[in-house]
Amino acid sequence: MNALRCLAFSLAVAPPAAACDLALALAVDVSGSVDSREYRIQMDGLAAGLRDPIVSEALVRARAKLMLIQWTGASRQQVTIPWTDMDGFDALEAFAQAVETDHRVWRNFSTAIGEALETTMAAFDAVPDCTRHLIDLSGDGISNEGVEPSRLRRELRARGITVNAIAIEESEPDLTAYFFENVIVGDGAFVVTAAGFRDYPERIRKKLLREVTQQTARLRRTDERFVITLPSR
DSSP states (O other): OOHHHHHHHHHHHSOOOSSOOEEEEEEEEOSTTSOHHHHHHHHHHHHHHHHSHHHHHHHHHTTOEEEEEEEOSTTOEEEEEEEEEOOSHHHHHHHHHHHHTOOOOOSSOOOOHHHHHHHHHHHGGGOTTOSEEEEEEEESSOOOSSSOGGGGHHHHHHTTEEEEEEEEOSSOTTHHHHHHHHTOBSTTOOEEEESSGGGHHHHHHHHHHIIIIITTOOSEEETTEEEOOOOOO
């Protein structure tokens, strides 16, 4: 039995979490470098990733809360889907459908990653009951406006917020290194690389798998159940 099947089995036999284990903020880049086709790839790919059987099972079991924020230049970040309880598969499907149909707020502005992190960080004040706070940030360029993202790392760490990133290297071949050095923070934080927007759907699916399974799991026995950690990819 491979690791994915072991994990699926462990989730199937484990009782749902009694309280919220994960608050996951999905921060999507809608800056001027992202055209309408690339925006659609991001939103459809994200929705498909949330529907992955293992991802959806893990989110429901964790009683996760999800929200989506669109971000671009300074002072242009907006929560377009507020915190939503993943208290069942119907709720998860409704959230995925909302992602697919989410109207783009901006089109022609700069890339203010620090501002995106600041806005998202403040949103976690509304979900203090969740055990883990995680920002999943996607982007296709370095920050070129507003506060430098590296200046927020200390506060993010102090507040117990982990930041992971997906670097879409359509036009920035060194973006993964930039995100690693300046954006991600927290124990186990990581960057996933997509060579371009065409690769985004599969890469975001694998990223979500890693976030909602590996980062929350350890190979241990607790209350007579096993939780399996997936191998790193």
